[in-house]
Amino acid sequence: MSTAIHMLDAAERFCTERGLSLTPMRRRVLELLVEAGGPVKAYDLLSALKPGGAAQPPTVYRALDFLTRAGLAHKVEALNAYTACLNGHDEDDPCTGSAELFICESCGNVDERHMHRAPTDAPEGFVITRSVVEHYGQCVRCAN
Amino acid sequence: MSTAIHMLDAAERFCTERGLSLTPMRRRVLELLVEAGGPVKAYDLLSALKPGGAAQPPTVYRALDFLTRAGLAHKVEALNAYTACLNGHDEDDPCTGSAELFICESCGNVDERHMHRAPTDAPEGFVITRSVVEHYGQCVRCAN
DNA sequence: TCACGTTGCGTAATGTCATAACGTCACCCC
DNA sequence: GGGGTGACGTTATGACATTACGCAACGTGA
Numbered sequence: 555m556s557t558a559i560h561m562l563d564a565a566e567r568f569c570t571e572r573g574l575s576l577t578p579m580r581r582r583v584l585e586l587l588v589e590a591g592g593p594v595k596a597y598d599l600l601s602a603l604k605p606g607g608a609a610q611p612p613t614v615y616r617a618l619d620f621l622t623r624a625g626l627a628h629k630v631e632a633l634n635a636y637t638a639c640l641n642g643h644d645e646d647d648p649c650t651g652s653a654e655l656f657i658c659e660s661c662g663n664v665d666e667r668h669m670h671r672a673p674t675d676a677p678e679g680f681v682i683t684r685s686v687v688e689h690y691g692q693c694v695r696c697a698n
Numbered sequence: 699m700s701t702a703i704h705m706l707d708a709a710e711r712f713c714t715e716r717g718l719s720l721t722p723m724r725r726r727v728l729e730l731l732v733e734a735g736g737p738v739k740a741y742d743l744l745s746a747l748k749p750g751g752a753a754q755p756p757t758v759y760r761a762l763d764f765l766t767r768a769g770l771a772h773k774v775e776a777l778n779a780y781t782a783c784l785n786g787h788d789e790d791d792p793c794t795g796s797a798e799l800f801i802c803e804s805c806g807n808v809d810e811r812h813m814h815r816a817p818t819d820a821p822e823g824f825v826i827t828r829s830v831v832e833h834y835g836q837c838v839r840c841a842n
Numbered sequence: 843t844c845a846c847g848t849t850g851c852g853t854a855a856t857g858t859c860a861t862a863a864c865g866t867c868a869c870c871c872c
Numbered sequence: 873g874g875g876g877t878g879a880c881g882t883t884a885t886g887a888c889a890t891t892a893c894g895c896a897a898c899g900t901g902a
Contacts, residue, residue, distance in 0.1 A: 575878085575879085577879065577880085579879080579880075580879095595858085595859085596858095596859070596860080597858075597859075608881095608882095609881090610880095610881070610882060610883085611859085611860065611861080612860090612861075612862090612880085612881080612882085613880065613881075613882095615859095615860065615861075616879080616880075620879095631775040631776045631830065631832075632775045632830045634858080634859060634860095634888095654819075656820060656821050656824050656826075658824075659827070665821045665824070667819050667820075667821075675798070675811050676800060676811075676833070677800050677809040677811075677837065677838065678838055679837070679838030679841060680800050680802075680809070680833070680835060680836070680837055680838060680841075681835045681836045681841045682800075682833045682834070682835040683803070683834055683835040683836070684833075684834040684835070685831075685832065685833045685834070686775065686776045686830060686831070686832040686833075686834075687829075687830070687831050687832075688775075688829065688830040688831075689820065689824070689826045689828075689829045689830075690826070690827055690828045690829070690830075691824060691825045691826040691827040691828070692824070692825045692827070693821065693823070693824055694821065694822055694823030694824060697823060697824075697825045719849085719850085721850070721851085723850080723851075724850095739887085739888080740887095740888070740889080741887070741888070752852095752853095753852090754851095754852070754853060754854080755888085755889065755890080756851085756852085756853085756889090756890075756891090757851065757852075757853095759888095759889065759890075760850080760851075764850095778859095778887080778888060778889095
Protein backbone atom coordinates (compact mmCIF):
# COMPACT_ATOMS: atom_id res chain seq x y z
CA MET A 555 0.00 0.00 0.00
CA SER A 556 1.76 3.12 -1.18
CA THR A 557 -0.60 5.50 0.56
CA ALA A 558 0.65 4.31 3.93
CA ILE A 559 4.25 4.94 2.93
CA HIS A 560 3.23 8.29 1.58
CA MET A 561 1.55 9.21 4.82
CA LEU A 562 4.62 8.30 6.83
CA ASP A 563 6.87 10.28 4.53
CA ALA A 564 4.52 13.22 4.82
CA ALA A 565 4.58 12.91 8.60
CA GLU A 566 8.36 12.84 8.53
CA ARG A 567 8.49 16.04 6.54
CA PHE A 568 5.78 17.57 8.68
CA CYS A 569 7.84 16.98 11.82
CA THR A 570 11.12 18.11 10.33
CA GLU A 571 9.59 21.39 9.27
CA ARG A 572 8.41 22.05 12.79
CA GLY A 573 11.40 20.86 14.75
CA LEU A 574 9.52 17.85 16.09
CA SER A 575 11.43 14.61 16.31
CA LEU A 576 9.63 11.63 14.86
CA THR A 577 11.68 9.01 16.65
CA PRO A 578 11.68 5.33 15.59
CA MET A 579 9.21 4.48 18.34
CA ARG A 580 6.81 7.26 17.40
CA ARG A 581 7.16 6.45 13.73
CA ARG A 582 6.46 2.79 14.45
CA VAL A 583 3.28 3.59 16.37
CA LEU A 584 2.08 5.91 13.63
CA GLU A 585 2.86 3.17 11.11
CA LEU A 586 0.68 0.72 13.04
CA LEU A 587 -2.16 3.23 13.16
CA VAL A 588 -1.92 3.88 9.45
CA GLU A 589 -1.78 0.17 8.62
CA ALA A 590 -4.83 -0.52 10.77
CA GLY A 591 -6.85 2.02 8.82
CA GLY A 592 -9.17 2.52 11.76
CA PRO A 593 -9.32 2.98 15.51
CA VAL A 594 -6.80 0.92 17.48
CA LYS A 595 -6.65 0.37 21.22
CA ALA A 596 -3.49 1.37 23.05
CA TYR A 597 -2.97 -2.13 24.40
CA ASP A 598 -3.33 -3.60 20.92
CA LEU A 599 -0.55 -1.31 19.78
CA LEU A 600 1.37 -2.53 22.78
CA SER A 601 0.96 -6.14 21.69
CA ALA A 602 1.98 -5.28 18.16
CA LEU A 603 5.14 -3.66 19.47
CA LYS A 604 6.12 -6.57 21.72
CA PRO A 605 7.88 -8.81 19.17
CA GLY A 606 11.07 -6.81 19.09
CA GLY A 607 11.41 -5.59 22.66
CA ALA A 608 8.95 -5.80 25.48
CA ALA A 609 7.07 -2.52 25.49
CA GLN A 610 5.24 -1.20 28.51
CA PRO A 611 2.11 0.98 28.61
CA PRO A 612 3.90 4.30 29.16
CA THR A 613 5.90 3.72 26.00
CA VAL A 614 2.88 3.57 23.75
CA TYR A 615 0.96 6.26 25.62
CA ARG A 616 3.89 8.63 25.27
CA ALA A 617 4.04 7.98 21.55
CA LEU A 618 0.29 8.51 21.24
CA ASP A 619 0.54 11.70 23.23
CA PHE A 620 3.18 13.03 20.87
CA LEU A 621 1.21 12.05 17.77
CA THR A 622 -2.04 13.54 18.97
CA ARG A 623 -0.32 16.75 20.07
CA ALA A 624 1.33 17.00 16.68
CA GLY A 625 -2.01 16.40 14.99
CA LEU A 626 -0.81 13.21 13.33
CA ALA A 627 -3.35 11.10 15.20
CA HIS A 628 -6.63 11.51 17.04
CA LYS A 629 -8.09 9.89 20.08
CA VAL A 630 -11.53 8.42 19.52
CA GLU A 631 -13.00 9.24 22.89
CA ALA A 632 -16.07 7.06 22.81
CA LEU A 633 -14.02 3.99 21.90
CA ASN A 634 -10.93 4.66 24.00
CA ALA A 635 -8.99 4.15 20.82
CA TYR A 636 -6.65 6.03 18.53
CA THR A 637 -6.60 6.61 14.81
CA ALA A 638 -4.15 8.15 12.37
CA CYS A 639 -5.06 11.58 11.08
CA LEU A 640 -6.12 11.16 7.49
CA ASN A 641 -5.19 14.66 6.56
CA GLY A 642 -2.38 15.22 4.15
CA HIS A 643 0.24 16.87 6.28
CA ASP A 644 2.17 17.90 3.22
CA GLU A 645 -0.30 20.55 2.18
CA ASP A 646 -0.95 23.85 3.87
CA ASP A 647 -3.73 22.25 5.82
CA PRO A 648 -2.23 21.25 9.11
CA CYS A 649 -4.57 19.41 11.40
CA THR A 650 -5.89 21.75 14.02
CA GLY A 651 -6.64 18.99 16.46
CA SER A 652 -10.37 19.33 16.16
CA ALA A 653 -11.51 16.81 13.62
CA GLU A 654 -15.00 15.53 13.00
CA LEU A 655 -14.94 11.74 12.83
CA PHE A 656 -17.41 9.45 11.08
CA ILE A 657 -16.95 5.95 12.44
CA CYS A 658 -18.59 2.96 10.76
CA GLU A 659 -19.67 0.49 13.41
CA SER A 660 -19.79 -2.34 10.88
CA CYS A 661 -16.41 -2.20 9.19
CA GLY A 662 -14.57 0.04 11.61
CA ASN A 663 -13.57 2.48 8.94
CA VAL A 664 -13.06 6.09 9.98
CA ASP A 665 -13.67 9.07 7.78
CA GLU A 666 -12.52 12.46 8.85
CA ARG A 667 -13.60 16.00 8.18
CA HIS A 668 -12.03 19.07 9.57
CA MET A 669 -14.40 21.40 11.24
CA HIS A 670 -14.59 24.72 9.56
CA ARG A 671 -17.85 25.64 11.14
CA ALA A 672 -18.23 26.70 14.73
CA PRO A 673 -21.41 25.62 16.46
CA THR A 674 -24.02 28.21 15.70
CA ASP A 675 -25.91 27.56 18.88
CA ALA A 676 -23.17 27.84 21.48
CA PRO A 677 -24.08 29.44 24.80
CA GLU A 678 -23.58 33.19 24.87
CA GLY A 679 -19.89 34.02 25.24
CA PHE A 680 -18.63 30.45 25.49
CA VAL A 681 -15.02 30.23 24.29
CA ILE A 682 -14.23 26.85 22.77
CA THR A 683 -10.67 25.55 23.09
CA ARG A 684 -11.20 21.97 22.04
CA SER A 685 -14.03 19.97 20.50
CA VAL A 686 -14.81 16.29 20.38
CA VAL A 687 -17.10 15.38 17.51
CA GLU A 688 -17.72 11.73 16.72
CA HIS A 689 -20.53 10.30 14.61
CA TYR A 690 -21.29 6.59 14.79
CA GLY A 691 -23.30 4.70 12.23
CA GLN A 692 -22.81 2.96 8.95
CA CYS A 693 -20.74 3.98 5.99
CA VAL A 694 -22.21 3.91 2.50
CA ARG A 695 -20.82 0.46 1.76
CA CYS A 696 -22.14 -1.16 4.93
CA ALA A 697 -25.53 0.58 4.88
CA ASN A 698 -26.54 -1.44 1.81
CA MET B 699 -32.82 24.32 45.25
CA SER B 700 -36.28 23.82 43.88
CA THR B 701 -35.11 23.24 40.31
CA ALA B 702 -33.50 19.98 41.40
CA ILE B 703 -36.70 18.78 42.96
CA HIS B 704 -38.56 19.89 39.88
CA MET B 705 -36.21 17.91 37.67
CA LEU B 706 -36.66 14.77 39.71
CA ASP B 707 -40.42 15.12 39.65
CA ALA B 708 -40.30 15.63 35.90
CA ALA B 709 -38.14 12.52 35.56
CA GLU B 710 -40.63 10.59 37.66
CA ARG B 711 -43.49 11.61 35.40
CA PHE B 712 -41.37 11.00 32.31
CA CYS B 713 -40.74 7.41 33.38
CA THR B 714 -44.29 6.72 34.45
CA GLU B 715 -45.61 7.83 31.08
CA ARG B 716 -43.29 5.42 29.32
CA GLY B 717 -43.59 2.42 31.58
CA LEU B 718 -40.03 2.83 32.85
CA SER B 719 -39.45 2.22 36.52
CA LEU B 720 -37.45 4.88 38.28
CA THR B 721 -36.44 2.76 41.24
CA PRO B 722 -35.04 4.27 44.45
CA MET B 723 -31.49 3.44 43.38
CA ARG B 724 -31.91 5.03 39.95
CA ARG B 725 -33.66 8.02 41.44
CA ARG B 726 -30.87 8.44 43.99
CA VAL B 727 -28.18 8.40 41.29
CA LEU B 728 -30.09 10.91 39.20
CA GLU B 729 -30.49 13.04 42.30
CA LEU B 730 -26.73 13.03 42.85
CA LEU B 731 -26.12 14.01 39.22
CA VAL B 732 -28.62 16.85 39.44
CA GLU B 733 -27.19 18.09 42.72
CA ALA B 734 -23.67 18.07 41.33
CA GLY B 735 -24.73 20.33 38.47
CA GLY B 736 -21.90 19.03 36.33
CA PRO B 737 -20.03 15.93 35.23
CA VAL B 738 -19.55 13.32 37.96
CA LYS B 739 -17.36 10.24 37.86
CA ALA B 740 -18.96 6.85 38.41
CA TYR B 741 -16.73 6.09 41.37
CA ASP B 742 -17.58 9.40 42.99
CA LEU B 743 -21.24 8.46 42.74
CA LEU B 744 -20.25 5.17 44.27
CA SER B 745 -18.62 6.91 47.23
CA ALA B 746 -21.64 9.14 47.66
CA LEU B 747 -23.87 6.06 47.79
CA LYS B 748 -21.76 4.20 50.32
CA PRO B 749 -23.08 5.73 53.55
CA GLY B 750 -26.26 3.72 53.63
CA GLY B 751 -25.21 0.39 52.21
CA ALA B 752 -21.97 -0.58 50.55
CA ALA B 753 -22.49 -0.14 46.84
CA GLN B 754 -20.37 -1.88 44.23
CA PRO B 755 -19.47 -0.67 40.74
CA PRO B 756 -22.16 -2.63 38.87
CA THR B 757 -24.82 -0.96 40.98
CA VAL B 758 -23.96 2.53 39.87
CA TYR B 759 -23.15 1.52 36.30
CA ARG B 760 -26.53 -0.16 35.98
CA ALA B 761 -28.26 2.94 37.19
CA LEU B 762 -26.24 5.11 34.80
CA ASP B 763 -27.04 2.75 31.95
CA PHE B 764 -30.74 3.09 32.67
CA LEU B 765 -30.57 6.87 32.95
CA THR B 766 -28.59 7.32 29.76
CA ARG B 767 -30.85 4.95 27.83
CA ALA B 768 -33.88 6.84 29.07
CA GLY B 769 -32.24 10.12 28.08
CA LEU B 770 -32.23 11.42 31.64
CA ALA B 771 -28.44 11.59 31.72
CA HIS B 772 -25.50 11.73 29.33
CA LYS B 773 -22.06 10.28 29.40
CA VAL B 774 -19.31 12.83 28.88
CA GLU B 775 -16.98 10.66 26.85
CA ALA B 776 -13.84 12.74 27.03
CA LEU B 777 -14.05 12.96 30.82
CA ASN B 778 -15.31 9.47 31.59
CA ALA B 779 -18.01 11.17 33.56
CA TYR B 780 -21.78 11.49 33.64
CA THR B 781 -24.11 14.43 33.79
CA ALA B 782 -27.85 14.87 34.22
CA CYS B 783 -29.76 15.82 31.11
CA LEU B 784 -30.74 19.44 31.49
CA ASN B 785 -33.72 19.12 29.26
CA GLY B 786 -37.13 19.53 30.73
CA HIS B 787 -38.62 16.09 30.39
CA ASP B 788 -42.05 17.42 31.08
CA GLU B 789 -42.37 19.14 27.72
CA ASP B 790 -42.80 17.52 24.36
CA ASP B 791 -39.08 17.63 23.84
CA PRO B 792 -37.79 14.27 24.89
CA CYS B 793 -34.05 13.92 24.79
CA THR B 794 -33.01 12.01 21.72
CA GLY B 795 -29.76 10.88 23.25
CA SER B 796 -27.64 13.08 21.03
CA ALA B 797 -26.91 16.23 22.91
CA GLU B 798 -24.28 18.82 22.23
CA LEU B 799 -22.40 19.61 25.43
CA PHE B 800 -20.50 22.77 26.31
CA ILE B 801 -18.23 22.03 29.23
CA CYS B 802 -16.46 24.81 31.10
CA GLU B 803 -13.02 23.63 32.16
CA SER B 804 -12.79 26.29 34.84
CA CYS B 805 -15.99 25.88 36.80
CA GLY B 806 -17.10 22.48 35.52
CA ASN B 807 -20.48 23.75 34.48
CA VAL B 808 -22.17 21.97 31.58
CA ASP B 809 -24.52 23.60 29.15
CA GLU B 810 -26.52 21.49 26.78
CA ARG B 811 -28.06 22.01 23.38
CA HIS B 812 -29.98 19.50 21.45
CA MET B 813 -28.76 18.94 17.97
CA HIS B 814 -31.33 19.75 15.42
CA ARG B 815 -28.87 20.03 12.62
CA ALA B 816 -27.18 17.12 10.93
CA PRO B 817 -23.59 17.63 9.87
CA THR B 818 -23.64 19.17 6.45
CA ASP B 819 -20.36 17.65 5.45
CA ALA B 820 -20.89 13.98 6.26
CA PRO B 821 -19.39 11.42 3.91
CA GLU B 822 -21.68 10.44 1.06
CA GLY B 823 -24.35 8.02 2.27
CA PHE B 824 -23.14 7.77 5.85
CA VAL B 825 -26.05 6.88 8.17
CA ILE B 826 -25.57 8.32 11.63
CA THR B 827 -27.06 6.41 14.55
CA ARG B 828 -25.36 8.21 17.42
CA SER B 829 -23.27 11.33 17.82
CA VAL B 830 -20.86 12.50 20.47
CA VAL B 831 -20.39 16.25 20.47
CA GLU B 832 -18.49 17.87 23.32
CA HIS B 833 -17.01 21.35 23.34
CA TYR B 834 -14.43 22.27 25.99
CA GLY B 835 -13.49 25.79 26.91
CA GLN B 836 -14.65 28.56 29.16
CA CYS B 837 -18.13 29.75 29.90
CA VAL B 838 -18.99 33.42 29.75
CA ARG B 839 -18.49 33.90 33.50
CA CYS B 840 -15.05 32.25 33.60
CA ALA B 841 -13.77 33.81 30.37
CA ASN B 842 -13.66 37.22 32.00
C1' DT C 843 -52.04 -21.37 43.51
C1' DC C 844 -47.99 -22.49 41.71
C1' DA C 845 -44.58 -22.88 38.06
C1' DC C 846 -42.13 -19.80 35.18
C1' DG C 847 -40.12 -15.76 33.03
C1' DT C 848 -38.57 -11.10 33.86
C1' DT C 849 -36.48 -7.37 36.22
C1' DG C 850 -33.58 -5.14 39.62
C1' DC C 851 -30.01 -5.40 42.63
C1' DG C 852 -26.13 -7.59 45.78
C1' DT C 853 -21.50 -9.48 45.59
C1' DA C 854 -16.88 -11.15 44.15
C1' DA C 855 -13.75 -11.22 40.81
C1' DT C 856 -11.69 -9.66 36.84
C1' DG C 857 -10.79 -7.03 32.73
C1' DT C 858 -9.48 -2.71 30.42
C1' DC C 859 -7.52 1.88 30.08
C1' DA C 860 -4.08 5.18 31.76
C1' DT C 861 -0.57 7.40 34.72
C1' DA C 862 2.99 8.19 38.51
C1' DA C 863 7.51 7.94 39.81
C1' DC C 864 11.85 6.74 39.14
C1' DG C 865 16.27 5.64 36.49
C1' DT C 866 19.29 5.70 32.46
C1' DC C 867 21.21 7.12 28.22
C1' DA C 868 22.19 10.28 24.43
C1' DC C 869 22.54 14.73 22.95
C1' DC C 870 23.55 19.63 22.91
C1' DC C 871 25.69 23.73 24.41
C1' DC C 872 28.20 26.83 26.53
C1' DG D 873 33.23 18.30 31.42
C1' DG D 874 29.25 19.87 34.19
C1' DG D 875 24.52 20.67 33.53
C1' DG D 876 20.12 20.88 31.26
C1' DT D 877 16.87 18.51 28.29
C1' DG D 878 14.31 15.05 25.87
C1' DA D 879 13.20 10.20 24.92
C1' DC D 880 12.54 5.89 26.61
C1' DG D 881 12.79 1.68 29.99
C1' DT D 882 10.79 -0.30 34.16
C1' DT D 883 7.88 -1.10 38.18
C1' DA D 884 3.99 -0.24 40.32
C1' DT D 885 -0.39 1.58 40.89
C1' DG D 886 -4.53 4.14 39.96
C1' DA D 887 -8.92 4.81 37.50
C1' DC D 888 -12.72 3.15 34.79
C1' DA D 889 -15.83 -0.64 33.53
C1' DT D 890 -17.71 -5.43 32.97
C1' DT D 891 -18.58 -10.46 33.68
C1' DA D 892 -20.76 -13.89 36.10
C1' DC D 893 -23.40 -15.61 39.51
C1' DG D 894 -27.19 -15.55 42.94
C1' DC D 895 -31.41 -14.17 44.96
C1' DA D 896 -35.70 -11.72 45.96
C1' DA D 897 -39.84 -9.43 44.13
C1' DC D 898 -43.26 -9.24 40.84
C1' DG D 899 -46.56 -10.46 37.05
C1' DT D 900 -48.79 -13.78 34.16
C1' DG D 901 -51.10 -17.69 32.49
C1' DA D 902 -52.06 -22.73 32.99
